[in-house]
Amino acid sequence: MKALHDFLENRIKPHFVKGGRLEKFYRTFEAFETFLFVSGDVTKRGSHIRDAMDMKRTMFHVVIALMPVMLFGMWNVGYQHYQAIGQESGLIDNFIFGLLRVLPLIVVSYVAGLTVEFIFASIRDHEVNEGFLVTGLLIPLVIPVTTPLWMVAVATVFAVIIGKEVFGGTGMNILNPALLARAFLFFAYPAHLSGDDVWIYTGLEQGQQLVDGFTGATPLAMLTTGEIENLPSLMGMFIGSIPGSVGETSTIAVLLGALILVATGVGSLRIMLSVVAGGLFMGLLFNLFAVNDYMELPAHYHLVMGGFAFGTVYMATDPVSASQTGTGKYIYGFLIGVVTILIRVVNPAYPEGMMLAILFMNVFAPLIDHYVVQANIKRRLRRLKT
């Protein structure tokens, strides 16, 4: 270990420091160096001791929490494909097929995004932030498996530059970058992000054909078109063997991720619970005043369909774009739940409302915080009078 560190320090580093041949890439080098070695920097001012937790470990835990949905997503991509062509396949077959389809998406997203991050870190001369390690994995999980790779690259670059860097980088963004990437694709290339043909990989090899009656529609699409009788079973949707974006389908896998996030204290349980509460509330409200089949759909069905669970656990909880005050988090989460179901049931143009609801509430989060802060100020002033 010491030999490796000395090698880095004495042989490699001199090229990157000021005056070296590769000084422009110092921040890139530094990112890899601090990845390998937690630096020996010691406290100078203030507290002499520091908690062992840092941004790397925080983000690492989010990545860990994404593993269940990623692995399940890979399996499901294969499963859906073999179902569509009517071929028998085992667990391993499904997974390998999915791995080969999903891995390129992940690689492209990481390479495109990290390139932008490294460039900006060099221009601004700060350490490379770890936030993109999460964003880069979220993007492939919220798009259909059939999305062309160049689109993934364009959307990622757009999201990182317009969504994050123009505001000043990590910690300063207003919108969730991963969702912004999805929204960009959704509005720029709607044919690739909606409809019934994109969710399942149906590229056929010779001798293969789609099974009779194959539709490829997601449960939410069925509901919008009024095919409520074709809906998969509640259990099927809970497990996640349904068409959809790569990582969003399995509620079980998402719950596993949520468990990791909440147990380690990295994700906000407060936001997760209030999104669910908001969704159930709106679902029940529709049930009460139901005038069509969709409005009669039991409220808890909403929780297992589409991206509700995924968005609740991984997207709404993004600490930067969410409300930053404790009370604000309840309001923010609740409204995400309400707006999602509202869009789903009332607006036939958008079968899924989670993405738009979260982005919408991202924009409102500072306003919510403003009122929470004002309430704190008023409470403190009232103290003066008594």
Next chain:
Amino acid sequence: MPTATRIKRGLNIPLLGEAEKILQTPPRAQEYAVKPTDFHGIFPKMMVQEGERVKAGSPLFYDKYNEKIVFTSPVSGTYKKLVRGAKRRILEVIIEPDQEDEYIDFGSDDPASLSREAITARLLKSGLWPAIRQRPYSIIANPADTPRSIFISAFRTAPLAPDMDFIVNGQEKEFQAGLDVVKKLTSGEVHLSVQEGETTSPAFLQAKGVSVHHFRGPHPAGNVGIQIHHIKPINKGEIVWYLDVQDVISIGRLFEKGIYEAQKIIAFNGPEVVKPRYYKIKTGAGISSFAGGNIRQEEGITPRYISGDVLSGQKVSPDGFTGYYDDQLCVIPEGDKPELLGWLIPKTSKYSVSRTYFSFLMPWKKYRLNTNMHGGERPFVITGLYEKVLPMDILPMQLLKSIMINDIDMMEKLGIYEVAPEDFALCEFVCPSKTEIQGIIRQGLDDLRKEFA
């Protein structure tokens, strides 16, 4: 039994090396120092010439901004030299002590018979005035003010902080005498805070002429700032004063015996101390006089000496001096070794308040914590963490942001008058973005003072 105020939010950091309750008197130090840097916001003007003889209680320098406030020698001896830092700033005023102390006689009187002005004048003259500090700003009190009330915390909760019951033992009379003096300085009440179930000394529990408040809960419950917030918070325009228990004792002694006896009991502790003990010293004593030979020797490990607690204390060199306000000298290892994949591998020797390491599974374990940053500085990302360790009705991140953009109006509204850097020390400790929070708070307080100066 009065009801205790329960502090729910906070954190007791499990640091190794608690001091045994053994009191030792080390030999007299080779040198003593008064450090102008201990007193935030003053500008020292020397009153003695090099080589001049001084007695215990002789003035050494005064504050240019408030000439009434003088700083006196803790021992009798010879004023040897000044140690200056960058821009010729005075860091240490060094005194070479005599074998025995000669004291200046300030006269012993019953405080009850003295007017407030006479008491103030004597405290100023003796050099004990700087022990009285004020909120807002956490600086030396201005003798021209009359504080709304005065607060004294009779317990500590910072990591390895000394046990006040042990310190006051045998000095109960002086403590009460000091309270009688302090009481005359305010038009309001003197509030003394004790720890529910832990404080046993009758000097605190049955203190006369003050209101005793009971607190329980984790650090920072023992910080006077937290106690003020829960007893009677500071609003804009109000001034409160606060003192440490040992300063109250010194004040009591000043009026009983008529001398400035800068005696102090300090806890010498931390994971690097072989035999952590309590030592009876004079304020400003050279550290080597009692620390020498009592430090763990280990290949490749440099000890860091901290005057004060590990969260808010000052780094001092092994041949440096104890601080004016500090009653603890803590020694911890430097964490200057890079660590392979240190952020990834969950070693059991690491402590984290988050549950991303395993320390939460072993609540009984004590740690040999070092000075490593454990990561690089980042912008604010995680929210809701500071709130868990700041038991005040204050929005910490919003306050910090208002300071960073120098929004005076917002700082006031969000409660900057109530806080001191030490109250935010735990926020700084837990911050995964490694922000220098105490520095930011100090910056905000300085900006505010400048604004109203």
